[in-house]
Amino acid sequence: MHLKVKSSLKSGISSQRVFRVDRDSTIAFMGKDARVYATPALIWHVETVCRDLLLSHLHGTEDSVGTRVEIDHLAPSFEDSEISVEARLVKLSGREATFEISAFDGSEKICRGRHTRFIVDKAQFAARLQKKRSIVSSGT
Numbered sequence: 001m002h003l004k005v006k007s008s009l010k011s012g013i014s015s016q017r018v019f020r021v022d023r024d025s026t027i028a029f030m031g032k033d034a035r036v037y038a039t040p041a042l043i044w045h046v047e048t049v050c051r052d053l054l055l056s057h058l059h060g061t062e063d064s065v066g067t068r069v070e071i072d073h074l075a076p077s078f079e080d081s082e083i084s085v086e087a088r089l090v091k092l093s094g095r096e097a098t099f100e101i102s103a104f105d106g107s108e109k110i111c112r113g114r115h116t117r118f119i120v121d122k123a124q125f126a127a128r129l130q131k132k133r134s135i136v137s138s139g140t
Contacts, residue, residue, distance in 0.1 A: 009057035009097075014088040017052070019045045021081045036076035037083065042103065042111055043069055049087045050099045050115050063125070064097065064117040071113030077105040087115070095119040 019025075025041035027034070047066050054064045077083060084104045091098040095118055103111035 006057045006059070009054070009089075009092065011089055011092060013053065013057070014086065015049055015053040015056075016084060016086040017045075017049045019083045019085065021077055021079050021083060023079060026079050035079055037078070037081065037105075037110070039071075039073045042073060042083075043071065045083065045085050046071065046087070046101050046103070046111070046113075046115055047117075049085045050097075050101070050117055053087055053089065053099075054097060054117060054119065058119065061122055062119055063122050064119050065125070066115065067096075067118050068116040069113070070115070071101070071111055073111055075105070075108050075110045077110055081105045083110070085111075090114075 021037045021041070023035075025038055026036055027038045046069065051064055051066075058064070082105070084106075085101065086103070087099045087101050089097055090100050097117050097119065099115045099117070101111065101113050101115050102109060
């Protein structure tokens with residue numbers, strides 16, 4: 001597949017977005033006094049920021065899928081905290097985009113890491129999924 005991305009997609013572009021930690025984004029298994037921002041919710045927010053940044057530099061026929069997440073969840077954040085997630089594109093190799101990410105909760109840095117996404121043609125990706133569904137449903 002030949003990329004049709006806009007010329008604006010290059011290393012160094014960045015984005016930041018603020019999320020509020022709602023109840024569904026916290027852990028519950030340690031009781032109400034230890035209800036803090038869950039790592040899977042943090043990863044969801046990281047992926048959202050990176051995907052949205054890419055989408056602003058892709059054509060409507062393209063999207064991206066996450067392929068790798070490497071994070072250090074450094075500190076807890078409480079329910080109702082505002083979390084600022086920042087992403088910076090550090091490498092673009094063909095269809096593979098690698099981001100450095102960080103997150104802050106207003107009092108300290110709570111996350112650092114890297115996230116990799118793969119740019120896909122939506123129609124080709126849908127066809128690939130359909131082919132896999134056929135294989136899975138046939139038991140082959």
